[in-house]
Amino acid sequence: MRIGILTGGGDAPGLNIAVYTLTKLVEKRHEVYAILHGWRGILNREIRRVSSRDLLDFAFTGGTYIKTSRTNPFKDEARAEQFAKAIKELGLDVIVAIGGDDTLSVAAEAQTRGLVNTVGIPKTIDNDVYGTDYTIGFDTAVNEAIRVTESFKTTLISHERVGVVEVMGREAGWIALFTGLATMADFVLIPEKSVSWDAVVKRIKETYDNKRWALIVVSEGIKEYEGPKDEFGHSRLGGVGNELANYIEKTTGFEARAVIPGHIIRGSAPTAFDRILAVRFATEAYGAIEEGDYGKMVAYKGGDITRIPITEVLGRNRLVSGYWLRLYETFWGI
Ligand code: F6P
Numbered sequence: 001m002r003i004g005i006l007t008g009g010g011d012a013p014g015l016n017i018a019v020y021t022l023t024k025l026v027e028k029r030h031e032v033y034a035i036l037h038g039w040r041g042i043l044n045r046e047i048r049r050v051s052s053r054d055l056l057d058f059a060f061t062g063g064t065y066i067k068t069s070r071t072n073p074f075k076d077e078a079r080a081e082q083f084a085k086a087i088k089e090l091g092l093d094v095i096v097a098i099g100g101d102d103t104l105s106v107a108a109e110a111q112t113r114g115l116v117n118t119v120g121i122p123k124t125i126d127n128d129v130y131g132t133d134y135t136i137g138f139d140t141a142v143n144e145a146i147r148v149t150e151s152f153k154t155t156l157i158s159h160e161r162v163g164v165v166e167v168m169g170r171e172a173g174w175i176a177l178f179t180g181l182a183t184m185a186d187f188v189l190i191p192e193k194s195v196s197w198d199a200v201v202k203r204i205k206e207t208y209d210n211k212r213w214a215l216i217v218v219s220e221g222i223k224e225y226e227g228p229k230d231e232f233g234h235s236r237l238g239g240v241g242n243e244l245a246n247y248i249e250k251t252t253g254f255e256a257r258a259v260i261p262g263h264i265i266r267g268s269a270p271t272a273f274d275r276i277l278a279v280r281f282a283t284e285a286y287g288a289i290e291e292g293d294y295g296k297m298v299a300y301k302g303g304d305i306t307r308i309p310i311t312e313v314l315g316r317n318r319l320v321s322g323y324w325l326r327l328y329e330t331f332w333g334i
Contacts, residue, residue, distance in 0.1 A: 008038030008103030012137025014274035021282035040071035100124035120297035166241025
């Protein structure tokens with residue numbers, strides 16, 4: 001068979017390992033094609049025959065060697081027609097789509113419309129793909145966010161300042177929550193829990209009076225600013241950390257600073273957890289191909305790797321809830 005592999009959406013540490021491992025398994029019996037630039041690569045017919053040897057030297061770095069895009073081939077019906085025609089011409093039997101909810105939703109739609117067989121692998125540093133406890137990239141992003149936050153903390157202590165760390169997380173506050181727990185931040189703001197900034201200020205004043213510095217971790221997704229939207233309807237986020245630091249400085253008189261590690265936490269080399277997760281997901285995706293079990297996304301559930309219909313993931317996100325929200329409330333409930 002002719003098997004295509006693509007990565008879509010924001011890059012994430014561990015993507016190269018997933019692509020490499022899948023190629024290494026698939027090439028034993030089939031032809032492997034890298035689809036460059038995510039779904040855009042289908043529209044532009046950018047596919048290249050690859051071997052695991054081609055990918056090996058980049059397998060353990062961050063980023064995605066086969067490139068990515070946020071192209072939505074179902075943006076409108078004219079585009080969808082072009083997409084269907086391109087898929088037919090390329091003659092791929094299966095496409096393995098490695099991505100977040102947007103990329104996976106395209107895989108689900110392509111399968112439902114009968115355009116091509118698909119298998120999904122969830123990745124995003126945000127960890128917000130429905131149906132899986134972990135996505136490729138999240139663990140690395142959290143470890144990097146912790147590293148940055150700990151460095152920041154030392155200078156907050158020296159200067160007796162309030163510090164705000166803004167981390168990525170569009171729909172879900174997983175990165176902020178895990179970073180906040182791991183560094184025992186004085187406050188954490190996540191999209192799932194709306195709190196008034198005055199209540200945050202009150203808490204920070206108490207903390208500051210006690211230890212003469214304070215640390216807040218905030219998820220970029222708590223506030224959306226006006227701006228251009230991508231093809232899946234998302235606006236660009238970022239900036240709330242500075243706004244919050246200014247607000248705290250103005251209302252308390254404490255000196256405040258914000259840092260936005262942004263893409264830095266997305267670009268590092270994958271941790272052991274993300275490496276093994278990528279290998280396990282790729283192996284399961286290969287199993288799905290060999291069994292002809294299409295329209296499935298591989299998932300991590302309670303330590304096991306399983307498969308769920310990709311359609312289940314559509315239009316949903318895995319948000320901070322249940323046990324994790326209670327843990328949040330234990331430390332930062334107001
Ligand atoms: O990968 C998901 C994500 O990290 C979001 O949290 C963030 O808003 C977005 O990507 C930013 O991506 P970019 O600036 O690369 O488009």
